[in-house]
Amino acid sequence: MNHILKHVSYPAGTAGAIATPRYASVAAQLTAADALNTLRAAASSSATIYVIYVIDSGARLIGTLSLRELVMAPPSAQVATLMRPEPVAVHAEAPAQDAVDLISRHDLLAIPVTDDDRRMLGIVTVDDAMDLDRLHEGKRLAQFGGTALLGNADLSLRSSSFASMFKQRVFWLAILTVFGILTSTFVAHQEEILTEVLILAAFIAPIVDMGGNTGSQSATLVIRAMALGELKLRWRDVWFVIKREIPLALALGVCIAMLEAILAYFSKDVNSDVLLVVGLSMLCCTMLGGIIGGLLPFAARRIGTDPATLSSPMITSIMDLVGVFIYFGFAYAFLGDLLV
CATH class of the missing domain: 1.10.357.20 (SLC41 divalent cation transporters, integral membrane domain)
Incomplete structure:
Protein backbone atom coordinates (compact mmCIF):
# COMPACT_ATOMS: atom_id res chain seq x y z
CA MET A 1 0.00 0.00 0.00
CA ASN A 2 1.45 3.32 -0.99
CA HIS A 3 -0.48 6.46 0.00
CA ILE A 4 0.40 9.70 -1.71
CA LEU A 5 -0.87 12.51 0.49
CA LYS A 6 -2.09 15.62 -1.26
CA HIS A 7 0.08 18.60 -0.43
CA VAL A 8 -2.20 21.10 -2.09
CA SER A 9 -5.85 21.89 -1.60
CA TYR A 10 -7.99 21.50 -4.68
CA PRO A 11 -10.96 23.83 -5.24
CA ALA A 12 -14.38 22.64 -4.22
CA GLY A 13 -16.15 20.87 -7.04
CA THR A 14 -13.00 19.25 -8.46
CA ALA A 15 -12.14 15.56 -8.50
CA GLY A 16 -9.13 16.25 -6.26
CA ALA A 17 -11.34 17.80 -3.60
CA ILE A 18 -13.49 14.67 -3.21
CA ALA A 19 -10.73 12.06 -3.66
CA THR A 20 -9.62 9.86 -0.79
CA PRO A 21 -5.95 8.87 -0.45
CA ARG A 22 -6.96 5.50 1.06
CA TYR A 23 -6.47 3.25 -1.94
CA ALA A 24 -4.82 -0.12 -2.53
CA SER A 25 -1.63 -0.04 -4.58
CA VAL A 26 1.24 -2.39 -5.30
CA ALA A 27 4.48 -2.17 -7.21
CA ALA A 28 4.68 -3.66 -10.68
CA GLN A 29 7.75 -5.80 -9.89
CA LEU A 30 6.07 -7.71 -7.03
CA THR A 31 4.87 -11.27 -7.42
CA ALA A 32 1.23 -12.13 -6.85
CA ALA A 33 2.07 -13.70 -3.48
CA ASP A 34 4.01 -10.63 -2.31
CA ALA A 35 1.25 -8.31 -3.55
CA LEU A 36 -1.37 -10.24 -1.54
CA ASN A 37 0.78 -9.96 1.59
CA THR A 38 1.05 -6.20 1.02
CA LEU A 39 -2.72 -5.91 0.65
CA ARG A 40 -3.41 -7.94 3.82
CA ALA A 41 -1.22 -5.59 5.83
CA ALA A 42 -2.99 -2.47 4.66
CA ALA A 43 -6.56 -3.66 3.93
CA SER A 44 -8.05 -2.12 7.08
CA SER A 45 -7.00 1.39 6.04
CA SER A 46 -8.17 1.18 2.43
CA ALA A 47 -11.47 2.51 1.12
CA THR A 48 -11.64 -0.50 -1.20
CA ILE A 49 -9.31 -3.36 -2.08
CA TYR A 50 -11.38 -4.83 -4.89
CA VAL A 51 -9.53 -2.60 -7.36
CA ILE A 52 -5.75 -2.53 -7.03
CA TYR A 53 -3.63 0.17 -8.61
CA VAL A 54 -0.18 -0.60 -9.95
CA ILE A 55 2.36 2.19 -9.59
CA ASP A 56 5.98 2.62 -10.52
CA SER A 57 8.85 3.89 -8.36
CA GLY A 58 7.72 7.48 -8.94
CA ALA A 59 4.17 6.73 -7.72
CA ARG A 60 2.86 7.09 -11.28
CA LEU A 61 -0.19 5.05 -12.23
CA ILE A 62 0.72 2.41 -14.82
CA GLY A 63 -2.05 -0.17 -14.51
CA THR A 64 -4.85 -1.81 -12.54
CA LEU A 65 -6.01 -5.30 -11.65
CA SER A 66 -8.82 -6.73 -9.56
CA LEU A 67 -8.47 -8.61 -6.29
CA ARG A 68 -10.01 -11.65 -7.99
CA GLU A 69 -7.35 -11.62 -10.71
CA LEU A 70 -4.61 -11.37 -8.12
CA VAL A 71 -6.00 -14.22 -5.99
CA MET A 72 -6.47 -16.49 -9.02
CA ALA A 73 -2.98 -15.83 -10.42
CA PRO A 74 -0.04 -18.19 -9.80
CA PRO A 75 1.88 -17.06 -6.68
CA SER A 76 5.05 -16.50 -8.72
CA ALA A 77 3.37 -14.44 -11.45
CA GLN A 78 4.59 -10.88 -11.64
CA VAL A 79 2.08 -8.07 -11.18
CA ALA A 80 3.40 -6.36 -14.32
CA THR A 81 2.18 -9.32 -16.40
CA LEU A 82 -1.25 -9.40 -14.77
CA MET A 83 -2.23 -5.74 -14.83
CA ARG A 84 -4.25 -3.88 -17.43
CA PRO A 85 -2.11 -0.96 -18.65
CA GLU A 86 -3.26 2.64 -19.22
CA PRO A 87 -6.34 2.58 -17.00
CA VAL A 88 -9.04 5.25 -17.08
CA ALA A 89 -8.20 8.11 -14.72
CA VAL A 90 -9.40 11.64 -13.98
CA HIS A 91 -7.22 14.70 -13.45
CA ALA A 92 -7.33 16.17 -9.95
CA GLU A 93 -8.34 19.60 -11.27
CA ALA A 94 -11.13 18.26 -13.51
CA PRO A 95 -14.74 18.84 -12.40
CA ALA A 96 -15.93 16.25 -9.89
CA GLN A 97 -18.81 15.46 -12.25
CA ASP A 98 -16.24 14.15 -14.76
CA ALA A 99 -15.31 11.46 -12.25
CA VAL A 100 -18.98 10.55 -11.83
CA ASP A 101 -19.50 10.36 -15.59
CA LEU A 102 -16.42 8.18 -16.12
CA ILE A 103 -17.40 5.78 -13.33
CA SER A 104 -20.86 5.44 -14.86
CA ARG A 105 -19.62 5.15 -18.45
CA HIS A 106 -16.98 2.48 -17.72
CA ASP A 107 -18.88 0.70 -14.91
CA LEU A 108 -16.06 1.20 -12.39
CA LEU A 109 -15.96 0.58 -8.64
CA ALA A 110 -13.56 3.52 -8.29
CA ILE A 111 -11.57 5.85 -10.49
CA PRO A 112 -7.99 6.96 -9.82
CA VAL A 113 -7.26 10.67 -9.46
CA THR A 114 -3.90 11.80 -10.84
CA ASP A 115 -1.85 14.96 -11.32
CA ASP A 116 -0.14 16.34 -14.42
CA ASP A 117 2.56 13.64 -14.21
CA ARG A 118 -0.05 10.90 -13.72
CA ARG A 119 1.01 10.41 -10.10
CA MET A 120 -1.68 8.82 -7.96
CA LEU A 121 -3.28 11.25 -5.53
CA GLY A 122 -6.28 9.22 -4.51
CA ILE A 123 -9.48 7.62 -5.75
CA VAL A 124 -13.15 8.51 -6.10
CA THR A 125 -15.26 5.50 -5.17
CA VAL A 126 -18.59 4.57 -6.70
CA ASP A 127 -20.29 5.42 -3.37
CA ASP A 128 -18.83 8.92 -3.46
CA ALA A 129 -19.91 9.24 -7.09
CA MET A 130 -23.47 8.17 -6.28
CA ASP A 131 -23.70 10.72 -3.46
CA LEU A 132 -22.38 13.47 -5.72
CA ASP A 133 -24.69 12.44 -8.54
CA ARG A 134 -27.74 12.55 -6.27
CA LEU A 135 -26.74 16.03 -5.13
CA HIS A 136 -26.10 17.13 -8.71
CA GLU A 137 -29.44 15.79 -9.93
CA GLY A 138 -31.19 17.50 -7.04
CA LYS A 139 -29.71 20.83 -8.10
CA ARG A 140 -30.61 20.27 -11.73
CA LEU A 141 -34.16 19.33 -10.76
CA ALA A 142 -34.52 22.52 -8.74
CA GLN A 143 -33.16 24.59 -11.62
CA PHE A 144 -35.24 22.80 -14.24
Missing part, protein backbone atom coordinates in the same frame (compact mmCIF):
# COMPACT_ATOMS: atom_id res chain seq x y z
CA GLY A 145 -38.34 23.56 -12.21
CA GLY A 146 -37.51 27.26 -12.25
CA THR A 147 -36.55 27.57 -8.57
CA ALA A 148 -32.97 28.83 -8.85
CA LEU A 149 -31.42 32.05 -10.10
CA LEU A 150 -28.69 32.01 -12.71
CA GLY A 151 -25.51 30.85 -10.99
CA ASN A 152 -27.10 30.67 -7.51
CA ALA A 153 -27.40 27.71 -5.19
CA ASP A 154 -30.46 25.53 -5.33
CA LEU A 155 -33.20 25.75 -2.72
CA SER A 156 -33.70 23.45 0.22
CA LEU A 157 -37.25 23.19 1.52
CA ARG A 158 -35.92 22.59 5.04
CA SER A 159 -32.86 24.79 5.35
CA SER A 160 -33.35 27.72 2.95
CA SER A 161 -34.54 30.96 4.53
CA PHE A 162 -37.84 32.63 3.63
CA ALA A 163 -35.98 35.52 1.98
CA SER A 164 -33.83 33.17 -0.11
CA MET A 165 -36.78 31.11 -1.26
CA PHE A 166 -38.80 34.21 -2.09
CA LYS A 167 -35.97 35.90 -4.01
CA GLN A 168 -35.09 32.90 -6.14
CA ARG A 169 -38.65 31.84 -6.90
CA VAL A 170 -40.00 35.33 -7.63
CA PHE A 171 -37.28 35.88 -10.25
CA TRP A 172 -38.62 33.15 -12.54
CA LEU A 173 -42.24 33.97 -11.82
CA ALA A 174 -41.58 37.60 -12.77
CA ILE A 175 -39.95 36.54 -16.06
CA LEU A 176 -42.86 34.24 -16.87
CA THR A 177 -45.32 37.01 -16.02
CA VAL A 178 -43.66 39.31 -18.54
CA PHE A 179 -44.01 36.67 -21.26
CA GLY A 180 -47.60 36.08 -20.21
CA ILE A 181 -48.46 39.78 -20.47
CA LEU A 182 -46.87 40.03 -23.90
CA THR A 183 -48.82 37.01 -25.09
CA SER A 184 -52.14 38.14 -23.63
CA THR A 185 -51.68 41.67 -25.01
CA PHE A 186 -51.16 40.34 -28.50
CA VAL A 187 -54.18 38.04 -28.23
CA ALA A 188 -56.32 40.96 -26.95
CA HIS A 189 -55.51 42.90 -30.11
CA GLN A 190 -56.99 40.09 -32.23
CA GLU A 191 -60.52 40.93 -31.11
CA GLU A 192 -61.69 41.69 -34.64
CA ILE A 193 -60.91 38.30 -36.14
CA LEU A 194 -61.94 36.45 -32.97
CA THR A 195 -65.31 38.18 -33.13
CA GLU A 196 -65.85 37.06 -36.73
CA VAL A 197 -64.46 33.53 -36.21
CA LEU A 198 -65.12 32.83 -32.54
CA ILE A 199 -64.12 29.17 -32.86
CA LEU A 200 -60.49 30.25 -33.26
CA ALA A 201 -60.34 31.04 -29.55
CA ALA A 202 -60.95 27.37 -28.71
CA PHE A 203 -57.67 26.29 -30.33
CA ILE A 204 -55.27 28.87 -28.86
CA ALA A 205 -54.36 26.84 -25.77
CA PRO A 206 -53.71 23.43 -27.38
CA ILE A 207 -51.65 24.95 -30.19
CA VAL A 208 -49.33 27.08 -28.07
CA ASP A 209 -49.07 24.34 -25.39
CA MET A 210 -47.89 21.84 -27.98
CA GLY A 211 -44.92 24.04 -28.86
CA GLY A 212 -43.93 24.30 -25.20
CA ASN A 213 -44.34 20.58 -24.59
CA THR A 214 -42.27 19.64 -27.64
CA GLY A 215 -39.58 22.16 -26.65
CA SER A 216 -39.41 20.75 -23.13
CA GLN A 217 -38.96 17.24 -24.52
CA SER A 218 -36.10 18.32 -26.77
CA ALA A 219 -34.40 20.40 -24.08
CA THR A 220 -34.58 17.52 -21.59
CA LEU A 221 -32.93 15.13 -24.05
CA VAL A 222 -30.15 17.60 -24.89
CA ILE A 223 -29.50 18.47 -21.22
CA ARG A 224 -29.29 14.77 -20.37
CA ALA A 225 -26.86 14.18 -23.24
CA MET A 226 -24.73 17.10 -22.00
CA ALA A 227 -24.73 15.69 -18.46
CA LEU A 228 -23.53 12.32 -19.78
CA GLY A 229 -20.81 13.94 -21.88
CA GLU A 230 -22.43 12.91 -25.16
CA LEU A 231 -22.82 16.52 -26.30
CA LYS A 232 -20.46 19.44 -25.79
CA LEU A 233 -20.46 23.13 -26.68
CA ARG A 234 -19.14 22.86 -30.22
CA TRP A 235 -20.60 23.49 -33.64
CA ARG A 236 -20.32 19.83 -34.59
CA ASP A 237 -22.70 18.84 -31.79
CA VAL A 238 -25.03 21.79 -32.46
CA TRP A 239 -25.30 20.71 -36.09
CA PHE A 240 -25.86 17.11 -34.98
CA VAL A 241 -28.83 18.18 -32.85
CA ILE A 242 -30.24 20.28 -35.70
CA LYS A 243 -29.97 17.39 -38.16
CA ARG A 244 -31.63 15.00 -35.72
CA GLU A 245 -34.34 17.38 -34.52
CA ILE A 246 -35.58 18.86 -37.83
CA PRO A 247 -36.85 15.60 -39.41
CA LEU A 248 -38.09 14.34 -36.05
CA ALA A 249 -39.91 17.59 -35.28
CA LEU A 250 -41.38 17.59 -38.80
CA ALA A 251 -42.68 14.04 -38.39
CA LEU A 252 -44.11 14.85 -34.96
CA GLY A 253 -45.66 18.05 -36.31
CA VAL A 254 -47.37 16.30 -39.22
CA CYS A 255 -48.72 13.56 -36.95
CA ILE A 256 -50.02 15.93 -34.27
CA ALA A 257 -51.42 18.40 -36.83
CA MET A 258 -53.41 15.65 -38.56
CA LEU A 259 -54.70 14.36 -35.22
CA GLU A 260 -55.71 17.87 -34.11
CA ALA A 261 -57.52 18.54 -37.40
CA ILE A 262 -59.39 15.22 -37.30
CA LEU A 263 -60.47 15.71 -33.68
CA ALA A 264 -61.48 19.31 -34.39
CA TYR A 265 -63.61 18.27 -37.35
CA PHE A 266 -65.56 15.63 -35.46
CA SER A 267 -65.82 17.44 -32.12
CA LYS A 268 -66.52 21.01 -33.28
CA ASP A 269 -67.70 20.64 -36.90
CA VAL A 270 -65.52 23.50 -38.18
CA ASN A 271 -65.07 24.41 -41.84
CA SER A 272 -62.04 23.55 -43.97
CA ASP A 273 -60.41 27.01 -43.71
CA VAL A 274 -60.33 26.85 -39.91
CA LEU A 275 -59.03 23.28 -40.05
CA LEU A 276 -56.24 24.45 -42.36
CA VAL A 277 -55.29 27.27 -39.97
CA VAL A 278 -55.33 24.92 -36.97
CA GLY A 279 -53.38 22.17 -38.72
CA LEU A 280 -50.66 24.44 -40.13
CA SER A 281 -50.31 26.26 -36.81
CA MET A 282 -49.94 22.99 -34.91
CA LEU A 283 -47.35 21.78 -37.43
CA CYS A 284 -45.24 24.94 -37.21
CA CYS A 285 -45.47 25.25 -33.41
CA THR A 286 -44.47 21.62 -32.92
CA MET A 287 -41.51 21.96 -35.29
CA LEU A 288 -40.27 25.25 -33.85
CA GLY A 289 -40.74 24.01 -30.29
CA GLY A 290 -38.56 20.98 -30.95
CA ILE A 291 -35.82 22.98 -32.67
CA ILE A 292 -35.77 25.86 -30.16
CA GLY A 293 -35.86 23.47 -27.21
CA GLY A 294 -32.94 21.53 -28.66
CA LEU A 295 -30.82 24.65 -29.22
CA LEU A 296 -31.53 26.62 -26.03
CA PRO A 297 -29.26 24.44 -23.82
CA PHE A 298 -26.34 25.26 -26.14
CA ALA A 299 -27.16 28.96 -25.84
CA ALA A 300 -27.15 28.63 -22.05
CA ARG A 301 -23.73 26.95 -22.11
CA ARG A 302 -22.43 29.65 -24.42
CA ILE A 303 -23.28 32.43 -21.95
CA GLY A 304 -21.95 30.43 -19.01
CA THR A 305 -25.28 29.33 -17.52
CA ASP A 306 -26.32 25.84 -16.50
CA PRO A 307 -28.65 24.57 -19.27
CA ALA A 308 -31.05 23.30 -16.63
CA THR A 309 -31.89 26.90 -15.74
CA LEU A 310 -33.78 27.03 -19.04
CA SER A 311 -36.69 25.51 -17.21
CA SER A 312 -39.74 23.90 -18.68
CA PRO A 313 -41.94 26.89 -17.74
CA MET A 314 -39.49 29.23 -19.49
CA ILE A 315 -39.53 27.27 -22.73
CA THR A 316 -43.31 27.01 -22.56
CA SER A 317 -43.63 30.77 -22.11
CA ILE A 318 -41.38 31.46 -25.08
CA MET A 319 -43.42 29.12 -27.24
CA ASP A 320 -46.68 30.68 -26.01
CA LEU A 321 -45.57 33.99 -27.46
CA VAL A 322 -44.22 32.50 -30.68
CA GLY A 323 -47.28 30.26 -31.00
CA VAL A 324 -49.87 33.05 -30.96
CA PHE A 325 -47.91 34.94 -33.62
CA ILE A 326 -47.92 31.83 -35.82
CA TYR A 327 -51.57 31.02 -35.15
CA PHE A 328 -52.99 34.47 -35.87
CA GLY A 329 -50.61 34.89 -38.78
CA PHE A 330 -52.23 31.89 -40.48
CA ALA A 331 -55.66 33.09 -39.36
CA TYR A 332 -55.25 36.43 -41.14
CA ALA A 333 -53.71 34.74 -44.17
CA PHE A 334 -56.62 32.30 -44.71
CA LEU A 335 -59.53 34.02 -42.97
CA GLY A 336 -58.67 37.69 -43.42
CA ASP A 337 -61.29 38.10 -46.15
CA LEU A 338 -63.98 37.76 -43.50
CA LEU A 339 -62.91 41.10 -42.06
CA VAL A 340 -63.62 43.03 -45.26
